Amino acid sequence: MNEVNKPDFWEGRYQAQNTSWDLGRPTPVFKTIASKYPTGKLCIIGCGRGYDAVVFAENGFDVTAIDFSETAIKDVHQLAAKSDVHITGVCKDIFDLPIEFLNTFDYVIEQTCFCAIDPERRSEYETVVHSILKPHGQLIGLWFPLDKLINEGGPPWGTTEEEVKTLFSKRWIKNMEKFHEESIEPRKGREKLIIFEKI
Numbered sequence: 001m002n003e004v005n006k007p008d009f010w011e012g013r014y015q016a017q018n019t020s021w022d023l024g025r026p027t028p029v030f031k032t033i034a035s036k037y038p039t040g041k042l043c044i045i046g047c048g049r050g051y052d053a054v055v056f057a058e059n060g061f062d063v064t065a066i067d068f069s070e071t072a073i074k075d076v077h078q079l080a081a082k083s084d085v086h087i088t089g090v091c092k093d094i095f096d097l098p099i100e101f102l103n104t105f106d107y108v109i110e111q112t113c114f115c116a117i118d119p120e121r122r123s124e125y126e127t128v129v130h131s132i133l134k135p136h137g138q139l140i141g142l143w144f145p146l147d148k149l150i151n152e153g154g155p156p157w158g159t160t161e162e163e164v165k166t167l168f169s170k171r172w173i174k175n176m177e178k179f180h181e182e183s184i185e186p187r188k189g190r191e192k193l194i195i196f197e198k199i
Protein backbone atom coordinates (compact mmCIF):
# COMPACT_ATOMS: atom_id res chain seq x y z
CA MET A 1 0.00 0.00 0.00
CA ASN A 2 1.25 3.50 -0.87
CA GLU A 3 2.40 5.13 2.36
CA VAL A 4 0.30 8.27 1.73
CA ASN A 5 -2.76 6.11 2.42
CA LYS A 6 -1.64 5.77 6.03
CA PRO A 7 -2.11 8.44 8.70
CA ASP A 8 1.45 7.85 9.96
CA PHE A 9 2.91 9.39 6.79
CA TRP A 10 1.01 12.66 7.32
CA GLU A 11 1.34 12.63 11.10
CA GLY A 12 5.12 12.40 10.59
CA ARG A 13 5.03 15.43 8.29
CA TYR A 14 3.17 17.49 10.91
CA GLN A 15 5.44 16.37 13.73
CA ALA A 16 8.53 17.23 11.68
CA GLN A 17 6.96 20.59 10.72
CA ASN A 18 7.46 19.47 7.12
CA THR A 19 4.21 21.05 5.88
CA SER A 20 5.11 23.09 2.81
CA TRP A 21 1.42 23.19 1.72
CA ASP A 22 0.39 25.03 4.88
CA LEU A 23 -0.43 28.70 4.20
CA GLY A 24 -0.40 29.62 7.89
CA ARG A 25 -3.56 31.63 7.24
CA PRO A 26 -6.95 31.21 5.58
CA THR A 27 -7.10 30.67 1.83
CA PRO A 28 -8.17 34.04 0.35
CA VAL A 29 -10.56 32.43 -2.17
CA PHE A 30 -12.38 30.61 0.64
CA LYS A 31 -12.46 33.74 2.79
CA THR A 32 -14.45 35.45 0.01
CA ILE A 33 -16.71 32.42 -0.52
CA ALA A 34 -17.41 32.19 3.22
CA SER A 35 -18.59 35.80 3.24
CA LYS A 36 -20.85 35.42 0.18
CA TYR A 37 -22.45 31.95 0.24
CA PRO A 38 -25.57 31.00 2.22
CA THR A 39 -24.60 29.24 5.43
CA GLY A 40 -25.14 25.50 5.90
CA LYS A 41 -23.46 22.30 7.03
CA LEU A 42 -19.95 22.29 5.62
CA CYS A 43 -17.22 19.67 5.62
CA ILE A 44 -13.53 20.26 4.95
CA ILE A 45 -11.81 17.02 4.02
CA GLY A 46 -8.07 16.72 4.70
CA CYS A 47 -8.49 19.98 6.59
CA GLY A 48 -4.93 20.37 7.92
CA ARG A 49 -4.51 22.89 10.70
CA GLY A 50 -7.95 24.43 10.16
CA TYR A 51 -7.50 28.05 9.06
CA ASP A 52 -10.29 27.69 6.49
CA ALA A 53 -12.49 25.80 8.94
CA VAL A 54 -12.31 28.79 11.31
CA VAL A 55 -13.17 31.28 8.57
CA PHE A 56 -16.30 29.35 7.58
CA ALA A 57 -17.31 28.96 11.25
CA GLU A 58 -16.81 32.69 11.83
CA ASN A 59 -19.21 33.31 8.96
CA GLY A 60 -21.94 31.14 10.50
CA PHE A 61 -21.35 27.77 8.79
CA ASP A 62 -21.74 24.57 10.82
CA VAL A 63 -18.25 23.19 10.19
CA THR A 64 -16.95 19.63 10.36
CA ALA A 65 -13.21 19.41 9.76
CA ILE A 66 -11.80 15.98 8.94
CA ASP A 67 -8.22 14.80 8.85
CA PHE A 68 -6.55 11.53 9.83
CA SER A 69 -3.53 13.26 11.40
CA GLU A 70 -4.05 13.59 15.16
CA THR A 71 -1.75 16.62 15.28
CA ALA A 72 -3.76 18.39 12.56
CA ILE A 73 -7.03 17.83 14.43
CA LYS A 74 -5.47 18.92 17.73
CA ASP A 75 -4.36 22.13 16.00
CA VAL A 76 -7.87 22.63 14.55
CA HIS A 77 -9.37 22.42 18.04
CA GLN A 78 -6.77 24.83 19.44
CA LEU A 79 -7.34 27.35 16.67
CA ALA A 80 -11.12 27.09 17.07
CA ALA A 81 -10.83 27.74 20.81
CA LYS A 82 -8.49 30.69 20.24
CA SER A 83 -10.90 32.11 17.63
CA ASP A 84 -13.92 31.45 19.88
CA VAL A 85 -15.82 29.37 17.30
CA HIS A 86 -17.18 25.85 17.38
CA ILE A 87 -15.80 23.31 14.90
CA THR A 88 -16.43 19.57 14.96
CA GLY A 89 -12.98 18.10 14.41
CA VAL A 90 -12.97 14.46 13.31
CA CYS A 91 -9.78 12.41 13.25
CA LYS A 92 -10.69 9.86 10.61
CA ASP A 93 -9.74 8.50 7.20
CA ILE A 94 -12.05 10.16 4.63
CA PHE A 95 -12.46 6.76 2.96
CA ASP A 96 -14.16 5.47 6.14
CA LEU A 97 -16.76 8.27 6.30
CA PRO A 98 -19.80 7.52 4.19
CA ILE A 99 -22.09 5.54 6.55
CA GLU A 100 -21.73 7.94 9.46
CA PHE A 101 -22.07 11.06 7.29
CA LEU A 102 -24.43 9.89 4.53
CA ASN A 103 -26.28 12.82 2.85
CA THR A 104 -25.14 15.18 5.61
CA PHE A 105 -23.47 18.25 4.12
CA ASP A 106 -24.55 21.24 2.03
CA TYR A 107 -20.91 21.88 1.10
CA VAL A 108 -17.63 19.97 0.89
CA ILE A 109 -14.43 22.00 0.61
CA GLU A 110 -11.46 20.65 -1.35
CA GLN A 111 -8.06 22.22 -0.84
CA THR A 112 -4.96 20.10 -1.62
CA CYS A 113 -6.60 16.91 -0.33
CA PHE A 114 -7.30 15.47 -3.81
CA CYS A 115 -3.65 15.88 -4.83
CA ALA A 116 -2.46 14.37 -1.54
CA ILE A 117 -4.29 11.09 -1.90
CA ASP A 118 -3.07 8.10 -3.87
CA PRO A 119 -4.15 8.79 -7.50
CA GLU A 120 -5.47 5.23 -7.73
CA ARG A 121 -8.14 6.28 -5.23
CA ARG A 122 -9.54 9.22 -7.20
CA SER A 123 -12.77 7.43 -8.17
CA GLU A 124 -13.19 6.39 -4.51
CA TYR A 125 -12.72 10.04 -3.59
CA GLU A 126 -15.61 10.94 -5.91
CA THR A 127 -17.76 8.25 -4.24
CA VAL A 128 -16.98 9.55 -0.76
CA VAL A 129 -17.75 13.18 -1.59
CA HIS A 130 -20.95 12.22 -3.40
CA SER A 131 -22.06 10.10 -0.42
CA ILE A 132 -21.54 12.73 2.27
CA LEU A 133 -23.19 15.60 0.37
CA LYS A 134 -26.95 16.13 0.48
CA PRO A 135 -28.73 16.13 -2.90
CA HIS A 136 -27.88 19.52 -4.48
CA GLY A 137 -24.96 19.88 -2.09
CA GLN A 138 -21.89 21.52 -3.60
CA LEU A 139 -18.27 20.44 -3.85
CA ILE A 140 -16.22 23.64 -3.81
CA GLY A 141 -12.71 22.79 -4.92
CA LEU A 142 -9.46 24.52 -5.70
CA TRP A 143 -8.10 21.87 -8.03
CA PHE A 144 -4.30 21.76 -7.92
CA PRO A 145 -1.63 21.33 -9.33
CA LEU A 146 -2.73 21.66 -12.95
CA ASP A 147 0.84 22.13 -14.20
CA LYS A 148 2.22 18.82 -12.95
CA LEU A 149 2.05 15.50 -14.76
CA ILE A 150 0.78 12.55 -12.81
CA ASN A 151 3.86 10.48 -13.67
CA GLU A 152 6.08 13.10 -12.01
CA GLY A 153 4.96 11.56 -8.72
CA GLY A 154 3.66 13.08 -5.53
CA PRO A 155 2.29 14.15 -3.21
CA PRO A 156 1.12 16.46 -4.58
CA TRP A 157 0.11 14.45 -7.64
CA GLY A 158 -0.78 16.47 -10.69
CA THR A 159 -4.18 16.58 -12.30
CA THR A 160 -5.87 18.29 -15.24
CA GLU A 161 -9.10 20.18 -15.71
CA GLU A 162 -10.22 17.36 -18.01
CA GLU A 163 -9.58 14.69 -15.38
CA VAL A 164 -11.47 16.59 -12.70
CA LYS A 165 -14.42 17.36 -14.99
CA THR A 166 -14.61 13.75 -16.16
CA LEU A 167 -14.52 12.44 -12.59
CA PHE A 168 -17.38 14.75 -11.61
CA SER A 169 -19.49 14.39 -14.76
CA LYS A 170 -21.88 11.47 -14.33
CA ARG A 171 -23.92 12.47 -11.29
CA TRP A 172 -22.91 16.11 -10.97
CA ILE A 173 -23.51 19.40 -12.69
CA LYS A 174 -20.80 22.04 -12.92
CA ASN A 175 -21.98 25.31 -11.38
CA MET A 176 -18.93 27.43 -12.07
CA GLU A 177 -15.24 27.42 -12.92
CA LYS A 178 -12.72 30.18 -12.68
CA PHE A 179 -9.02 30.88 -12.41
CA HIS A 180 -9.57 33.02 -9.34
CA GLU A 181 -7.89 36.41 -8.99
CA GLU A 182 -7.43 35.69 -5.27
CA SER A 183 -5.39 32.52 -5.77
CA ILE A 184 -2.18 32.92 -3.80
CA GLU A 185 0.77 34.01 -5.96
CA PRO A 186 2.63 30.64 -6.08
CA ARG A 187 -0.57 28.87 -7.17
CA LYS A 188 -1.88 31.46 -9.67
CA GLY A 189 -2.80 29.68 -12.91
CA ARG A 190 -1.87 26.37 -11.28
CA GLU A 191 -5.15 25.91 -9.40
CA LYS A 192 -8.71 26.45 -10.59
CA LEU A 193 -11.89 26.98 -8.62
CA ILE A 194 -14.46 24.52 -9.94
CA ILE A 195 -17.77 23.99 -8.14
CA PHE A 196 -19.80 20.84 -8.75
CA GLU A 197 -23.33 20.17 -7.53
CA LYS A 198 -24.54 16.68 -6.63
CA ILE A 199 -27.59 15.78 -8.72
Ligand SMILES: C[S@@+](CC[C@H](N)C(=O)[O-])C[C@H]1O[C@@H](n2cnc3c(N)ncnc32)[C@H](O)[C@@H]1O
Pocket residue numbers: 004005010011021022023045046047048049066067068069072092093094095111112113116117
Ligand atom coordinates in the same frame (compact mmCIF):
# COMPACT_ATOMS: atom_id res chain seq x y z
C1 LIG B 1 -1.46 18.56 1.52
S1 LIG B 1 -2.24 18.49 3.07
C2 LIG B 1 -3.46 19.81 2.94
C3 LIG B 1 -4.01 20.26 4.27
C4 LIG B 1 -4.99 21.44 4.17
N1 LIG B 1 -6.09 21.17 3.28
C5 LIG B 1 -4.26 22.70 3.74
O1 LIG B 1 -4.46 23.13 2.59
O2 LIG B 1 -3.48 23.21 4.56
C6 LIG B 1 -3.24 17.04 2.92
C7 LIG B 1 -4.00 16.73 4.19
O3 LIG B 1 -4.89 15.66 3.94
C8 LIG B 1 -4.81 14.74 5.01
N2 LIG B 1 -5.18 13.44 4.44
C9 LIG B 1 -4.57 12.79 3.41
N3 LIG B 1 -5.21 11.63 3.15
C10 LIG B 1 -6.26 11.57 4.02
C11 LIG B 1 -7.28 10.61 4.24
N4 LIG B 1 -7.35 9.50 3.52
N5 LIG B 1 -8.18 10.87 5.22
C12 LIG B 1 -8.09 11.99 5.97
N6 LIG B 1 -7.15 12.93 5.81
C13 LIG B 1 -6.24 12.72 4.84
C14 LIG B 1 -3.39 14.84 5.53
O4 LIG B 1 -3.26 14.40 6.86
C15 LIG B 1 -3.11 16.32 5.36
O5 LIG B 1 -3.46 17.04 6.50
